[in-house]
Amino acid sequence: MTYLPPKVIVLGIDGLEYTLVEKWSLEEIKQKSYCKLDLSEYKVIVTPPIWSSMLIGHIDEGLMEVFVNNAKLLGGTGQIEKVWWMKIGQYITSKLFPSKVNYWIWDHIVSPIFRKEDPFEKAANYVFEKNIPNAFQFYEKPWTNGIPGFKGYEYTALNKELLKRAIEGESTPFRKYMIDRYKKDKKLLLDVLDKQNNDLVFWYTNILDSLGHMDIGMPVKKLMKHYLEINELVGYVKKNFPSSIVYVISDHGMQQIDPKLPWGDHSRHAFFSSNTGETIKKPYQLYNLLKDNG
Numbered sequence: 001m002t003y004l005p006p007k008v009i010v011l012g013i014d015g016l017e018y019t020l021v022e023k024w025s026l027e028e029i030k031q032k033s034y035c036k037l038d039l040s041e042y043k044v045i046v047t048p049p050i051w052s053s054m055l056i057g058h059i060d061e062g063l064m065e066v067f068v069n070n071a072k073l074l075g076g077t078g079q080i081e082k083v084w085w086m087k088i089g090q091y092i093t094s095k096l097f098p099s100k101v102n103y104w105i106w107d108h109i110v111s112p113i114f115r116k117e118d119p120f121e122k123a124a125n126y127v128f129e130k131n132i133p134n135a136f137q138f139y140e141k142p143w144t145n146g147i148p149g150f151k152g153y154e155y156t157a158l159n160k161e162l163l164k165r166a167i168e169g170e171s172t173p174f175r176k177y178m179i180d181r182y183k184k185d186k187k188l189l190l191d192v193l194d195k196q197n198n199d200l201v202f203w204y205t206n207i208l209d210s211l212g213h214m215d216i217g218m219p220v221k222k223l224m225k226h227y228l229e230i231n232e233l234v235g236y237v238k239k240n241f242p243s244s245i246v247y248v249i250s251d252h253g254m255q256q257i258d259p260k261l262p263w264g265d266h267s268r269h270a271f272f273s274s275n276t277g278e279t280i281k282k283p284y285q286l287y288n289l290l291k292d293n294g
């Protein structure tokens with residue numbers, strides 16, 4: 001069988017921050033044209049509903065509701081929480097931890113213990129489980145290593161456990177886990193690009209989201225090395241697959257939640273670039289590009 005390079009390669013970089021791509025002049029990531037994506041139509045800026053919207057062409061209200069309800073519990077939508085134990089829990093967390101960081105700890109650590117269901121687990125394979133028409137259907141042999149809210153992205157128990165330890169101050173095992181996971185995902189991508197005949201390759205990594213939560217306010221080098229690595233990977237893909245359309249996209253960026261604290265949270269814009277010169281304005285418009293090229 002003769003090898004055919006993919007028609008389209010999407011490099012999905014969770015948490016890739018537009019302002020850092022500019023600040024650090026990451027020319028490979030910028031490609032021919034790059035732009036900021038507007039997230040104002042997304043009720044809460046959270047990973048799975050944004051990724052799924054790229055594949056289905058609109059924001060799925062059912063999936064968004066799962067995360068809106070979750071944000072309400074956390075007080076994140078500005079609504080006063082009515083559940084008494086949540087109120088007390090938030091109060092205690094705010095006393096134990098300084099400033100706004102308590103919200104993050106509440107969101108990621110305390111609240112999940114009490115929740116019946118983890119919304120991230122519930123959302124993991126949402127588009128496939130609900131059989132929602134999606135952009136993969138425009139291709140004969142699409143491939144992905146897993147996309148949150150779409151299909152196949154695993155948020156493992158080990159990941160959760162190590163994140164918990166990182167919050168408590170022991171961040172090395174979590175960092176190592178995320179870097180190892182990135183290396184495995186990168187190897188999968190390179191193997192698939194080299195050996196298989198896929199017409200769409202949609203690769204995903206969440207290293208910048210996970211480590212961004214910890215490192216956005218740390219000495220610049222810590223996060224920068226991962227941005228440089230991604231920049232190099234984009235350059236490699238473009239150089240070796242010159243006939244493929246290459247899109248780089250993120251679901252949101254990262255910003256510091258408090259100037260005095262290292263912790264970061266999602267910023268209210270995302271990133272997009274293409275080697276064709278095409279641009280879009282919202283994440284869900286990626287669907288149209290995938291449709292047109294399928």
Ligand SMILES: [Zn+2]
Pocket residue numbers: 014015046047209251252
């Ligand atoms: Zn994300």
